Amino acid sequence: MNARTTSESGPREMTGAEMVVQALKDNGVKHIFGYPGGAVLPIYDELFQQDDIEHILVRHEQGAGHAAEGYARSTGKPGVVLVTSGPGATNVVTALQDALMDSIPLVCITGQVPTSLIGSDAFQECDTVGITRPCTKHNWLVKDVNQLAAILHEAFHVATTGRPGPVVVDIPKDVQFGKGIYVPPQTAPRTSYQPRVQGDLDKIREAVALMASARQPIIYTGGGVINSGPEAGHLLRELVELTGFPITSTLMGLGAYPASGKNWLGMLGMHGTYEANMAMHDCDVMLCIGARFDDRITGRVNAFSPNSKKIHIDIDPSSINKNVRVDVPIIGDVGRVLEDLVRLWRATVKPDKKALYPWWEQIARWRARDSLAFKNSDDVIMPQYAIQRLYELTKDRDVFVTTEVGQHQMWAAQHYHFEKPNRWMTSGGLGTMGYGLPAALGVQIAHPDALVIDIAGDASVQMTIQEMSTAVQYEAPIKIFILNNQYMGMVRQWQQLLHGNRLSHSYTEAMPDFVLLAQAYGAHGIRCDKPADLDAAIQEMIDVKKPVIFDCRVAALANCFPMIPSGKAHNEMLLPDEATDEAVANAIDAKGRELV
C-alpha cells in the first residue's frame, strides 16, 4: 500500500500532532478548550496552522473541563479538552469526575513526557492514566504513533455511546513528533464494548401491563432522558399525554418535560416539591426513566416509596438494583425503550384516565400546600424572588442557565422553569462549586447568540472567577448572576440544622467588590440590593452586550425549603411555613448529626 498517495480521507502518513488535529476534524469537532504547555506544544503548533477548529484558551485547566461540559450538555455533542502533562492533567481531574458522575461525554487529550522519560520523575510528569483511571469511563496511554488515530476515534466512540462519560487520551511528546499512518474513523469498535440500547420487549410488555393497572402512578425522570437525545424528550411528552400520569424529575432531568406541562409536579428529592415527594412516597407504580435513585432523591432508602411496584429504564445495568430494588428492570437507551413502550401502550391499553381522578385530587391537595412559598420583603431582596424575577424577565428569550453548587442552585431549580432539554447545566452528582461560570462560557461558545446565565453564589463563583478573563477575550457575553449573601449558604443552613447554629468558617469576611472586579476584567458590573430596583437591573444585565457580573445582594440568612432533613423519608418534609427556629433546630436527631 502506498499510503502517501491515498486521498485526504484514506490512510496516509503524518505526525502524531497532525493526527490529533485530523482526528478532531474527522469526528466533527469545531471547538476545543485548552491550555498549552511543554508536553503539548507540537499539537498547539498544528492548531496554529489551521482554521477549522477554534481553540478557546482558558485560564485554568479545570475551567477547560467545565467549559467542555457546558458545551456538551447544551449541544449533545462531546466536549473536547486539550491540556499539558503533570499539573495540566491534574487540574482537569475535578471536571473529569464531574462529567463521570453526570454522564457527560468529554474527550480530554493530555500531553505526556516523552516515552523514554516516563517513570523517571521528569519535569511535569505525572501518572495521568493512573490518576484519571477511576474518574474516566476509559483512558489510554498511546505509546505507538501508529495506534494513535485508532485510539482517538475509539475515544470519541466510547465517550459518546452507551452511558456517556469522559475519556482521556495521554500522548507522550515523542509520539506527537513521530510519524505514522493515519486511519480515518471506522465503525469497528472493539468486541468487549457493546452497550445494549434495545430494551427487552417482554419486560416492556410487563411494564405496560403494570402501568395500565396503576391507580396512583408516577413517572420519575432523570438526566438519561436528556442524554438520549431530543427524540427521547418527544416520546416522554407523548407518553405523559397518553397515560395522563403525573411526572417529576431529578435535578439533572429538568427540561425533558416542560415545566408548563399540566402533569408536571416539579422537581423531587431533598429540596423537591411537597407534591412530587408525597406522590413518590404514596404511589402504587413508579416508572423511573434514566435516573439512578441517588441518595438526594430517595431520602431514607428503607422508607422510600414503600408500597409501589417499580419499573426502571436505564442504559447502565449497574444502575439497576444498586440503591433501590426494582420489580421490572429494562436495560436500554431511553429513546429506544420509550419508542417500544409508547407503541405497545397505544396498541394494547385503553386508557381509563377517570381511574386516576382520585390520585390527581390527592395531588391537588398536596400542591395546595404551596411548598415553594416564601415570605417576600420590600426591604431586602429574597433570593427566591431574585430567581423569580430573573425567570420572568428572560423566559421568552433563547436562554440557557448554568449554576454553581449550593442554595442558589436549589433555588434556581425550584424557581426557574425549563421548557426544553439541554437548557439547564448544573453539577448534580459531584456537586462542584465553580462549575457554573466556565460551563456558561462553554455554552456561550456553542450558542453565540443565546442568553447564557450562570446563577451563582458568592462563594462558588470565586472558585473559577478567573474564567471571566476568557469570556472577555472571546467576547462571550455570559451573565454571572450572583446571589450574594456573604455566606456559603448551604453550609450555613446545615450548620444551623445540624450543629447548633455554630457557623464555623462559612462566612466570607473579605468579599471582593464584584462590580470593580468585573471592571478589572473588562466586563460590566452591576450591583442591586433593593427589590424595587431589581427588574431594571436585570434588564440592564440582559441588554449589555458584554460579559456581566451581577452582584445581587440578597437576604443573608434565608434557608432553602422545602427540605427532606437527613435520615427522613419523603413524607417527613420540612415545609417553609413549618420551619420555625425550633423545628429547624430539632429537625435532625443526634444519630443523624453523627452520620450525615
Added chain:
Amino acid sequence: MSAHLQPTGSAYFIARETERPETHTLSVLVDNEPGVLARVIGLFSGRGYNIESLTVSETEHEQRLSRITVVTRGTPHVLEQIKHQLERLVPVHRVVDLSVRAVELGQGKPLARELALVKVAGTGEARVEALRLAEAFRAKVIDANTEHFIFEITGAVAKIEQFIAIMRPLGLVEICRTGVAAMNRGPQGM
C-alpha cells in the same frame, strides 16, 4: 403516618445490611492490554469490595485475552453489583459468577485449585515427619538439600491451608501461593 418510621440517621444510604455475606468466585475475561489489571483492582478498592484471591494470566494468545479469577466476599446484592461494575469496564468481555453458575448447574461449588510452594527447613525427626506428611498430601519435593525441602502442592484451598498448618511446627520457612484457578464442571465453557 410517619410516627412508626424511626429515623435511621442520614440522608445518605446507610441501610442496615440484612443479607449474609457469601464467598463467590468470578471469572473475568478481558483484553490483555496495559492497565487492565489496575482497572479491575481499582474498581474493587474504589467501591469497597473485598478481594480474597486474585489470579491472572493470558489464556488466549491469538486474541490477546486474559482470564482473571477473583475470589470475593459480599452479600448477594453486593456480588451482583460487582459483576455489573466489572462488565462496565471497556476491556472486559465477560464476567461469570462461577459460584452462581455452579448452583444453577446443580453442582454445589465450582472446581477451584491452587498451587503452593512450601519451604521447610530442619533436620532429624521433624525432617522425616515433614517428608512423610508431604507424601500423604501428594506434595512433590522440587528442591532439597540436607537441611530443607521445597514442596509443591496443588489442590483445593482447604487442602493447602491444612498442609501449611501441619508444616508450621515442622520448620516452615516460607510460602508462595498462586491464588485460585477455577472453572465449572461439565462440558460447557464460560
